[in-house]
Amino acid sequence: MSFWGQLGFQDSFSALSFELSFFHDHTMFVLVLVSSFVGYMMVCLLKSSLSSRFLVEAQALEAAWTVIPGLLLLVLAVPSVRLLYLLDEVGSPVISLKSIGHQWYWEYEYGDVDSLIGFDSYMVSGVEDQSIGYRLLEVDNRCVLPYGVDSRILVSSSDVIHAWAVPSVGVKVDAIPGRINQLGVHLMSSGVMYGQCSEICGVNHSFMPIVVESVSPKVFCLWLGS
Numbered sequence: 001m002s003f004w005g006q007l008g009f010q011d012s013f014s015a016l017s018f019e020l021s022f023f024h025d026h027t028m029f030v031l032v033l034v035s036s037f038v039g040y041m042m043v044c045l046l047k048s049s050l051s052s053r054f055l056v057e058a059q060a061l062e063a064a065w066t067v068i069p070g071l072l073l074l075v076l077a078v079p080s081v082r083l084l085y086l087l088d089e090v091g092s093p094v095i096s097l098k099s100i101g102h103q104w105y106w107e108y109e110y111g112d113v114d115s116l117i118g119f120d121s122y123m124v125s126g127v128e129d130q131s132i133g134y135r136l137l138e139v140d141n142r143c144v145l146p147y148g149v150d151s152r153i154l155v156s157s158s159d160v161i162h163a164w165a166v167p168s169v170g171v172k173v174d175a176i177p178g179r180i181n182q183l184g185v186h187l188m189s190s191g192v193m194y195g196q197c198s199e200i201c202g203v204n205h206s207f208m209p210i211v212v213e214s215v216s217p218k219v220f221c222l223w224l225g226s
Contacts (some may be wrong), residue, residue: 008080010168013193013214015186016087017170023083030072090184093152095145095220101155101162101175104204108143110224115222123207137194142211146220147187156180160202166195166212174199187214 012018079218098109102120109118124138155164157175165172173181195210215223 012168012170013187013189013191014169014171015188016184017082017168018188020087020170023079026079027076030076034072039222056077087183090152090182091150091186093184094149095151096154097145098154099143099152099164100158101157101159101164101201101208103159103202104197105162106139106143106208106210107158107174108141115199118122121211123209136193136207137196137209137211139209139211142192142213144213144220144223145185145187146217147189147214149186149217151185151187152182154180154182161199162197162201162208164195164200164210166193166210168193169195169212172198190214190216192219 008022009017009024012021100107100109105123106121107118108121109116111117119141121139121141121143123136124133124140153164153171153173155173155175156179157177159177161177162173162175163172165202169185169187171183171185173183175181190213193212193214195212197205197208197210199205201208
């Protein structure tokens with residue numbers, strides 16, 4: 001989760017989150033490179049006392065300042081398009097989780113119609129001891145997913161538009177009434193990840209947090225059977 005004074009992304013817990021962090025670093029490298037070059041050229045131009053009244057064309061220079069920006073855009077576009085396709089890829093999920101947004105709590109369902117396991121997840125109010133959880137972020141029933149396997153999350157809503165967002169997993173999808181959106185998640189390690197509804201959904205929009213607990217597949221099977 002985020003802390004005061006944090007400038008970068010949250011710690012990554014999924015493959016998609018790692019890819020998003022790498023793309024951010026790649027984009028920032030190109031941005032700093034271009035900004036530094038343009039700033040250097042502007043300073044040199046302002047400090048230079050030389051001028052040319054007879055230079056009317058320079059085809060090589062014009063070709064360079066047309067081709068080089070195009071190549072830089074290509075360097076950014078190729079990994080961006082690749083990442084867009086990866087974000088839409090669900091893979092071969094082993095676990096299916098259905099997340100339903102309500103005003104103002106989340107409902108989770110595991111399994112199919114024959115063996116359905118479901119529960120509601122409400123925010124725990126009045127948490128002052130940090131050993132119990134974070135204030136306004138802890139819930140009474142956490143969403144549990146196994147790491148090391150592909151999981152599918154189906155997101156919908158029963159009333160208004162919500163958004164199921166967990167930054168450290170690299171996912172954010174709208175929960176729309178009458179529609180089911182899906183996303184693929186592949187968690188890399190165990191841990192607890194915090195998120196919140198990211199779509200203004202009413203007076204208690206700030207009080208419907210999301211807590212995802214990543215456990216081993218063995219522990220997950222024991223949890224489902226309990």
